[in-house]
Every structure is written in C-alpha cells, then in structure tokens.
Amino acid sequence: xxxxxxxxxxxxxxxxxAKAYGGVQALGGVSFEVRAxxxxxxIGPNGAGKSTCFNVVNGQIRPDAGTVRLAGRDITGMPxxxxxxxxxxxxxxxxxxxxxLTVLANVETALAAAxxxxxxxxxxxxxxxxxxxLDLLDQTGIxxxxxxxxxxxxxxxxxxxxxxxxLAGSPRLLLMDEPTAGMGAHxxxxxxxxxxxxxxxxxxxxxxxxxxMDVVFGHASRVxxxxxxxxxxxxxxxxVRADPRxxxxxxxxAGTEAGA
Amino acid sequence: xxxxxxAFQMINGLASASGLFFVAAGLSIIFGVTRIVNMAHGxxxxxxxxxxxxxxxxxxxxxxxxGGLLLAALAVGLLGAAVEVLLLRRIYHVPELYQLVATxxxxxxxxDAALWIWGPEDxxxxxxxxxxxxxxxxxxxxxxxxxxxxxAGPAVLLALHLxxxxxxxxxxxxxxxxxxxxxxxxxxxxxxxxxxxxxLGAFLAGLGGALQTAREPANLNLDLAVLGxxxxxxxxxxxxxxxxxxxxxxxxxxxxxxxxxxGTVEIAGWAFNMTKLTLVAEFLVMALVLVxxxxxxxxxxxxxPARGLASEAPLRPMGGTGLALAGAALVAALAVPLxxxxxxxxxxxxxxxxxxxxxxxxxxxxxGPGGMASFGHAAYFGLGAYGTALAATGLGLPTLPAxxxxxxxxxxxxxxxxxxxxxxxxxYLAMLTLAFAQIVWxxxxxxxxxxxxxxxxxxxxxxxxxxxxxGLYLAALAVAVVVxxxxxxxxxxxxxxxxxxxxxxxxxxxxxxxxxxxxxWLGFLVSGLVAGAAGxxxxxxxxxxxxxxxxVGRSIDALVMVxxxxxxxxxxxxxxxxxxTLLQDTVMRETDYWRALLGVLILALVLLFPGGIAxxxxxx
Ligand SMILES: Nc1ncnc2c1ncn2[C@@H]1O[C@H](COP(=O)(O)OP(=O)(O)OP(=O)(O)O)[C@@H](O)[C@H]1O
Ligand SMILES: [Mg+2]
Numbered sequence: 041x042x043x044x045x046x047x048x049x050x051x052x053x054x055x056x057x058a059k060a061y062g063g064v065q066a067l068g069g070v071s072f073e074v075r076a077x078x079x080x081x082x083i084g085p086n087g088a089g090k091s092t093c094f095n096v097v098n099g100q101i102r103p104d105a106g107t108v109r110l111a112g113r114d115i116t117g118m119p120x121x122x123x124x125x126x127x128x129x130x131x132x133x134x135x136x137x138x139x140x141l142t143v144l145a146n147v148e149t150a151l152a153a154a155x156x157x158x159x160x161x162x163x164x165x166x167x168x169x170x171x172x173x174l175d176l177l178d179q180t181g182i183x184x185x186x187x188x189x190x191x192x193x194x195x196x197x198x199x200x201x202x203x204x205x206x207l208a209g210s211p212r213l214l215l216m217d218e219p220t221a222g223m224g225a226h227x228x229x230x231x232x233x234x235x236x237x238x239x240x241x242x243x244x245x246x247x248x249x250x251x252x253m254d255v256v257f258g259h260a261s262r263v264x265x266x267x268x269x270x271x272x273x274x275x276x277x278x279x280v281r282a283d284p285r286x287x288x289x290x291x292x293x294a295g296t297e298a299g300a
Numbered sequence: 301x302x303x304x305x306x307a308f309q310m311i312n313g314l315a316s317a318s319g320l321f322f323v324a325a326g327l328s329i330i331f332g333v334t335r336i337v338n339m340a341h342g343x344x345x346x347x348x349x350x351x352x353x354x355x356x357x358x359x360x361x362x363x364x365x366x367g368g369l370l371l372a373a374l375a376v377g378l379l380g381a382a383v384e385v386l387l388l389r390r391i392y393h394v395p396e397l398y399q400l401v402a403t404x405x406x407x408x409x410x411x412d413a414a415l416w417i418w419g420p421e422d423x424x425x426x427x428x429x430x431x432x433x434x435x436x437x438x439x440x441x442x443x444x445x446x447x448x449x450x451x452a453g454p455a456v457l458l459a460l461h462l463x464x465x466x467x468x469x470x471x472x473x474x475x476x477x478x479x480x481x482x483x484x485x486x487x488x489x490x491x492x493x494x495x496x497x498x499x500l501g502a503f504l505a506g507l508g509g510a511l512q513t514a515r516e517p518a519n520l521n522l523d524l525a526v527l528g529x530x531x532x533x534x535x536x537x538x539x540x541x542x543x544x545x546x547x548x549x550x551x552x553x554x555x556x557x558x559x560x561x562x563g564t565v566e567i568a569g570w571a572f573n574m575t576k577l578t579l580v581a582e583f584l585v586m587a588l589v590l591v592x593x594x595x596x597x598x599x600x601x602x603x604x605p606a607r608g609l610a611s612e613a614p615l616r617p618m619g620g621t622g623l624a625l626a627g628a629a630l631v632a633a634l635a636v637p638l639x640x641x642x643x644x645x646x647x648x649x650x651x652x653x654x655x656x657x658x659x660x661x662x663x664x665x666x667x668g669p670g671g672m673a674s675f676g677h678a679a680y681f682g683l684g685a686y687g688t689a690l691a692a693t694g695l696g697l698p699t700l701p702a703x704x705x706x707x708x709x710x711x712x713x714x715x716x717x718x719x720x721x722x723x724x725x726x727x728y729l730a731m732l733t734l735a736f737a738q739i740v741w742x743x744x745x746x747x748x749x750x751x752x753x754x755x756x757x758x759x760x761x762x763x764x765x766x767x768x769x770x771g772l773y774l775a776a777l778a779v780a781v782v783v784x785x786x787x788x789x790x791x792x793x794x795x796x797x798x799x800x801x802x803x804x805x806x807x808x809x810x811x812x813x814x815x816x817x818x819x820x821w822l823g824f825l826v827s828g829l830v831a832g833a834a835g836x837x838x839x840x841x842x843x844x845x846x847x848x849x850x851x852v853g854r855s856i857d858a859l860v861m862v863x864x865x866x867x868x869x870x871x872x873x874x875x876x877x878x879x880x881t882l883l884q885d886t887v888m889r890e891t892d893y894w895r896a897l898l899g900v901l902i903l904a905l906v907l908l909f910p911g912g913i914a915x916x917x918x919x920x
Contacts (some may be wrong), residue, residue, distance in 0.1 A: 098811055124813035136808035138801045139610040149801050152794040152815040159822065160794040168794070190616045204810075209813060 051114045051245035057106030062211045066092040068269040074245045084266035090249040099123040107244035129211030131202045147173040150208035180204040195222045216248040306561040312555035315446035318453030320510030321549040324533035332477035332540030333497045340402035342527030348509025349518040351426035362429040373507035380502020384495045397673045403904045408899035425513035425813020440822045444550035469775040532586045552582045579742035612868040637770040653881045654776040660861040660873035670823040671803030676728045676737025680828040682850025684710040684835025689757045699762040706836035714828020722820040745847040756846025807919035866912025873912045
C-alpha cells in the first residue's frame with residue numbers, strides 16, 4: 041500500500057535504541073525507519089516495548105543507547121516539548137486531554153503552543169485560532185462537541201480529540217499509540233481511514249501501534265514486528281503475514297483478537 | 301571551633317535525632333501505606349509529651365515513671381486508631397490537598413484540646429529515675445538521659461526493622477508500601493491494616509514525645525515545630541523509608557551540631573554567626589535533597605503525581621449575572637467609607653477583607669489553574685510586607701515606590717523559590733514551599749539589625765493621600781480590582797490555558813510543545829508579586845509588622861480561604877476571603893478556642909462541601 045513514492049531521507053530513523061527497566065530489557069537494540077506518506081504499524085504482543093519505543097522517539101524517556109533522527113537530525117535526548125516543536129505529534133495509549141478545558145479550547149491551546157504563543161498574557165486565547173481549531177475538529181469528526189468540557193467525553197471522542205490536539209502542531213511525524221483501542225469496528229476503520237487521508241494529503245509519516253489486525257493488515261503501508269524488545273520482522277503486510285516466525289510468536293495470539 | 305566541642309555537640313545531636321526519628325518514622329510508615337501526609341503528627345507528639353508529664357507525675361516510683369511514659373505513648377496510639385476510623389476513612393478518596401488540610405484541621409483541634417486540658421502554661425515533667433546524673437565526656441558534662449536517648453534511636457530502628465522483616469504484619473506493611481493494588485489482590489483486610497498502621501505511627505510519635513519528658517517542658521507550640529522538623533526528615537530520608545528517616549534525622553542533627561560548634565566564622569571579612577543557621581539548616585538540606593534527588597535519599601521514585609482537582613468546569617466568559625454581581629460588589633465596596641460614621645469598624649474590616657482577597661487570589665492562581673498547592677504562601681506576603689516596610693522606614697521612600705519595592709521583593713523571592721518548586725509535584729511541592737517559607741521566617745526572625753528580629757518594624761505609615769483610613773481603603777480597593785482583572789486576563793490568555801493544560805495532563809502538554817515547568821514558574825512569579833502587594837498593603841494598614849506576619853498560620857489562612865471559596869471557581873478567592881475574614885474578625889476574636897473552631901470549619905468544608913461556597917452554588 042505504498043502510493044506515495046519513497047525517496048530521500050526518512051522522516052524518522054531509529055537506530056539501535058535500547059532501554060532497560062531494572063532487569064527488564066524493554067528495548068534491546070531496535071532499528072527501523074519511517075518515510076513521508078507512510079503508515080508504519082508497530083505491532084507485537086503486550087509488553088513487547090511498543091510504548092517504550094514511542095516514549096524514546098518523542099523524548100519522554102532517554103534511551104540507554106542508540107540514536108533517533110528526525111529528517112536526518114539527531115534528536116536523541118531532547119525534551120518532549122523541543123521534539124514536538126520540530127514536528128512530532130503523538131497520542132498516548134491511555135488518551136490524555138485537558139479535562140478542564142472545552143473541546144475547542146483543547147485544540148486552541150495546542151495551536152497556541154505550536155505557534156510559540158503559550159506565554160501570551162493579555163489577549164484572550166479564544167478567537168486567536170478559532171477557525172483552524174474548528175477545522176481540525178471537523179477533520180476528526182467532533183466539531184459538534186466543540187463547546188463541551190473535555191472531561192465528559194466518551195472514550196472514542198477523547199481519542200479523536202487527542203488526535204486533533206496532536207495534529208494542531210502540524211507534525212510531519214505522527215505517533216499514535218493504539219489509536220483505535222476502545223472503539224467499535226466501524227469507528228475504528230473510519231478513524232484509520234482518516235489518518236490515511238491526512239498522511240497522503242500532507243505527506244505525513246505515521247507510526248502507530250495496534251492490536252486490531254484488520255486495521256493493521258487493511259491499512260498499514262509496512263509492518264514492523266516487535267517481541268521482547270527486538271525487531272523480529274520488518275516488511276510489507278504480505279511478507280509479515282507470511283513470516284513463519286511472526287506467525288509463531290505473534291499471530292497465533294493476535295489472530296484471536298482480530299476476530300474479537 | 302574545637303574538635304571536643306564538635307564531638308560534644310554531635311552526641312547531643314544524636315539525642316535530638318532519636319526524638320525526631322520516632323516522629324518521622326511514624327509519619328513515614330503512615331504515608332507509605334495510606335498515602336496520607338498526616339499534618340496532625342506533631343500534635344500526636346505533643347499529646348504524648350503532655351500525657352507523659354501528667355502520668356509520670358502521678359504514678360509512683362520508677363515503674364510509675366517509665367510505665368507512665370509507655371502508657372502515654374499507647375494512649376496516643378489508641379487516639380490514632382480512633383482518628384483513622386472516624387476521620388481518615390472518609391478522606392482516602394479525596395484529592396491529596398484536601399487530605400493535607402483535613403489532617404491539619406485535626407492538628408488545630410488537638411492543639412485546642414491540649415489548651416483546654418492543660419492550660420496555656422508550659423509543663424515541666426519530673427527527671428527520669430536512674431538517669432538523673434551525667435557522665436564526663438571530653439571535659440564536659442553530658443546528661444545520662446541524652447546518652448540514653450542517643451541509644452534509644454538505633455534501638456527503636458532495630459525493633460522496627462525486626463517488626464517489618466520478621467512478622468506477618470511487617471511483611472504486609474512493606475508489600476502495601478510498595479504496591480497498594482497488591483494488598484487488595486492478596487485479600488488482606490485493608491481497613492484493619494490502615495487502622496493498625498495509623499495507630500503504630502501515632503504510637504511512635506507519642507513515644508517520641510513521652511521520651512522528651514525529662515528533657516523539655518510540654519508546650520503548645522511543639523506540634524507545629526515538631527511537624528516541620530519531621531517533614532524535613534521524612535522528605536530527606538525518602539517518604540516511606542524507615543532507615544531513611546533515621547539517617548536523615550541524624551544528618552539534620554549533625555548539620556545543626558556543626559553550625560553550633562562552628563560558632564562565629566569570618567566569611568570574606570564578614571563575621572557570620574553560624575549558630576543562627578540552625579533554624580534554617582535543616583530546610584536548606586531538604587531543599588538541596590529535593591532538587592538533587594526528589595524522592596529523598598532512600599525513597600523510590602514516585603509515580604504519577606496526584607491531581608489537584610478531579611474535574612473542573614471549563615471557564616466561561618462572565619455572563620450578565622456575573623457582571624451584575626461583580627458590579628454590585630464593587631458599588632458596595634465603594635460605599636463602605638460612607639457607612640463609617642454609623643459603623644466605625646466597617647472600613648477596618650473591609651480593608652482586612654481586601655487584603656485577604658488579594659492574598660487569596662494570588663494563592664488561588666497557583667493552586668487552582670496552576671495545580672500547585674503552596675503551604676508557604678506567607679513567604680511572599682511577608683517579603684512584600686517587609687520589603688515595603690524597609691523601603692518606607694529604612695530608606696525613607698514615599699508610599700508608592702515603597703509599595704513597589706515590596707512587590708518586587710516578593711517577586712524576587714517567588715522567582716528564586718519557584719525555580720525549585722516547579723520541578724516537584726503534589727506533596728513534595730507543598731513541603732518545599734513550606735520549607736522556603738520557614739527560611740524566610742527565620743531570616744526575618746534572626747536578622748535583627750535589618751528586620752528588627754522578633755520585635756519587627758514599627759511606624760510604617762503611608763503618606764498623603766493614603767494616610768487616612770478612607771484613602772488607604774480606596775487605594776487597596778483599586779489594587780484589588782486591578783489584581784483581579786489582571787488575573788482574569790491571564791487566565792483567559794494562552795498562558796492561563798497552558799497552565800491548566802499542564803495541570804490536567806502534564807505529559808500531553810509537553811508533547812504538544814508546552815514548557816510546563818516554565819509556564820508554572822511564570823505562574824509562581826505572578827502569584828508571588830500579587831501576594832507581595834497584599835503584604836505591602838498589610839504593612840501600611842497595620843503600621844507595624846513582625847515575624848508573625850509570615851508564620852505557617854498565615855499560609856494556612858490563605859489555604860482555608862481558597863478552599864472555602866472553592867478551588868474550581870474564579871470567584872472563589874473573593875467569596876472565601878470575604879467570608880473567612882468576617883468569621884475571623886468577629887466570631888474567632890471572641891473565643892480562646894478559635895483554632896478548634898477553624899479546624900471544625902475546615903473539616904466541615906472538606907467532608908461536606910468540597911466545592912466551597914462558589915462550588916456549592918454552582919453545583920446545585
Ligand atoms: N516505567 C516503567 N518501569 C518499569 N518497567 C517498565 C516501565 N515501562 C515499561 N516497562 C516494562 O517494559 C516492557 C515494555 O513495556 P511497553 O509498555 O513498552 O510495552 P507495550 O508493547 O507498549 O505493551 P502493551 O501492548 O501492553 O501496551 C514491559 O515489560 C513493561 O513492564
Ligand atoms: Mg503500550
């Protein structure tokens with residue numbers, strides 16, 4: 041599913057990153073690349089190290105070893121806010137939004153941050169970027185909820201709002217940790233379809249984790265399989281699906297989930 | 301300094317360390333299992349001492365004496381169990397901040413109970429039978445009792461260690477300290493465990509107090525003093541770690557001993573009396589530890605920080621009703637000087653209210669939108685008051701520049717202290733703010749040449765046109781209006797949104813490019829400046845200030861005002877400060893037991909109206 045021509049420097053290149061928690065080797069030398077316009081699925085059983093990998097990429101944790109490059113630039117060890125400003129947006133496995141703000145204000149706050157205006161002390165934020173915020177809510181399908189407090193949203197809508205917040209930074213790389221968890225089958229495909237359109241439209245590189253195999257095999261451009269902190273397969277959907285090691289370690293377990 | 305005097309001070313220090321360790325260990329065990337920071341722990345210590353003095357006096361012979369001590373500690377343990385069952389069980393689920401103030405309220409009530417039972421005079425207990433003598437050490441006399449105490453610390457440490465390692469109860473406590481979910485999974489009776497742990501912690505505090513019988517008189521100031529020290533020790537050692545508490549207690553005692561032993565030293569030609577450092581030394585150590593190793597020397601890194609508020613309604617622009625109410629309040633405030641002829645007290649009360657409103661608004665900005673609970677906001681109030689007073693009396697500046705200097709002094713303090721504080725979360729942040737406030741307090745107290753020491757500064761009068769009651773009142777009203785409007789602007793600006801975003805979901809905010817620490821730092825600065833304005837007005841309103849101006853009590857007053865008004869509402873500080881001042885200047889003035897009254901008020905707030913006045917009105 042590689043409609044976009046793959047060329048030049050990869051948007052993200054992760055080289056041999058390692059991270060241990062006490063005795064647990066969460067990541068043991070992981071390398072992969074994501075290119076513009078590509079939807080790369082990072083899959084693997086629970087505890088494989090997927091979220092840890094995301095946290096390393098967006099700077100939330102510092103790897104013990106290895107480098108992370110964004111469009112060729114070494115960003116290893118930078119704080120999350122700096123990496124965000126370089127064009128990396130992310131969503132969390134347990135979706136996090138700003139509960140005490142309205143849905144619209146959530147996106148407006150992210151837009152203000154992206155424009156370096158968070159220290160604005162005088163002009164009210166409402167109205168600064170209202171049109172753009174509403175546009176993002178429209179794209180993610182929650183424009184009707186703009187005036188509602190974020191704290192009261194249904195979980196699927198929280199996930200959409202978080203996506204809108206992540207997109208507010210006009211990222212070139214989008215990290216999504218289980219973007220469709222807790223959604224129904226129909227909602228799930230709609231959301232991933234949306235992400236695909238956005239990626240194609242803006243040349244966005246997307247790295248996502250997913251337990252639902254219909255989403256992965258239906259929409260990913262490429263799949264990287266992680267198990268116990270190591271990459272055990274990296275290739276096209278067809279190649280990964282056929283890989284006997286993946287089948288042995290992973291698909292037997294996930295096959296049941298995909299049907300769920 | 302001689303080596304002898306240092307060694308002597310150190311043994312002495314070890315004796316103090318033991319007492320501190322008992323209290324701190326209790327605090328630490330309770331926190332480890334229940335995650336409650338028990339602000340009433342100092343009160344348990346104080347009660348242990350009072351009870352022991354009474355019992356040791358009444359019961360005959362050595363058995364009576366030592367038995368009395370033990371009995372006192374056991375009684376405090378029992379009281380702890382009762383407190384857990386009657387109060388704490390109701391607040392395990394409420395936000396951390398409310399737990400802190402609820403247990404503080406309990407401390408206030410216990411303090412007044414002691415006042416009621418034992419009266420305001422200090423009580424000196426009998427000397428310990430068998431340990432009345434002293435031994436000769438390095439040419440100085442060291443009381444036997446101090447040696448006994450110095451040994452009692454390690455003995456209790458060992459006993460606790462065996463209790464934790466060898467008994468089923470101990471293993472359960474350790475498991476619960478490490479992983480609370482596990483306790484539920486193991487099918488342990490959690491209610492019983494919590495009660496037992498709280499009783500054990502209270503017993504240790506009571507024991508610490510009881511063992512001081514032969515050393516110091518029981519008095520009503522001990523609870524807060526000991527609480528402060530115990531906090532410092534627990535934070536340095538690491539919350540939940542018993543050996544950490546001992547090491548920290550020894551460390552603090554030794555640093556103090558070193559300060560005393562050093563005496564006056566010359567630093568760059570400046571004679572500096574190191575003994576003056578003893579009051580702040582422990583807080584300096586704590587600040588250092590919190591910055592370098594926030595979890596304490598022996599603590600484990602703490603997980604996700606507790607949130608200030610579970611959920612808060614989004615801000616809305618002021619509607620017609622809100623504007624009308626604010627307008628009416630302003631008109632009423634402007635009319636106050638007119639009723640002065642009929643009710644002379646009105647302008648005095650109203651000025652107090654305005655100062656309280658400004659102070660509460662500054663704390664509210666930090667605690668509400670900022671999500672940072674300050675337990676030492678009096679520091680900035682005090683810096684503003686002292687800055688203004690010194691500029692007006694010492695430098696002889698006119699009123700307005702002096703006021704400006706006070707505000708800047710408070711801002712400078714907030715900038716420095718805030719830099720450290722914004723790196724922490726929750727209870728740790730609250731403790732550090734408290735530590736900084738104590739440092740400012742002791743500087744005000746000890747730097748006599750400049751601050752006038754305990755006498756403070758007098759003759760701080762504003763000049764024309766602020767030299768009349770009405771003039772100063774109207775000026776304060778103008779300041780209050782400006783401050784409230786300014787804060788409102790900030791809250792609706794991107795800054796206010798970023799502040800709330802960082803509070804609601806810190807990682808999310810960081811991942812969106814918000815520099816949460818810096819945003820909080822700016823919030824701290826603004827809050828400090830505003831508190832400084834309140835302090836400056838206070839100095840002019842009272843004409844004199846003293847270290848009383850910046851005691852813990854003032855910080856707590858501000859906390860109560862904010863909670864009373866409602867943490868989640870922008871109108872909260874105005875309502876809370878108004879109601880609280882009215883209460884303080886009328887009802888509380890009439891009774892000796894105002895602390896208990898305040899305590900009951902706080903408990904009622906936390907248990908019955910957690911949303912405060914504004915919250916209650918909105919929730920309806
Ligand atoms: N903060 C932490 N402290 C200790 N261990 C951790 C921490 N974070 C992750 N781990 C461990 O690292 C390993 C990888 O965890 P990670 O969350 O990255 O897995 P994951 O692939 O995202 O799993 P899931 O599908 O369940 O989300 C696990 O064994 C986990 O227990
Ligand atoms: Mg994960």
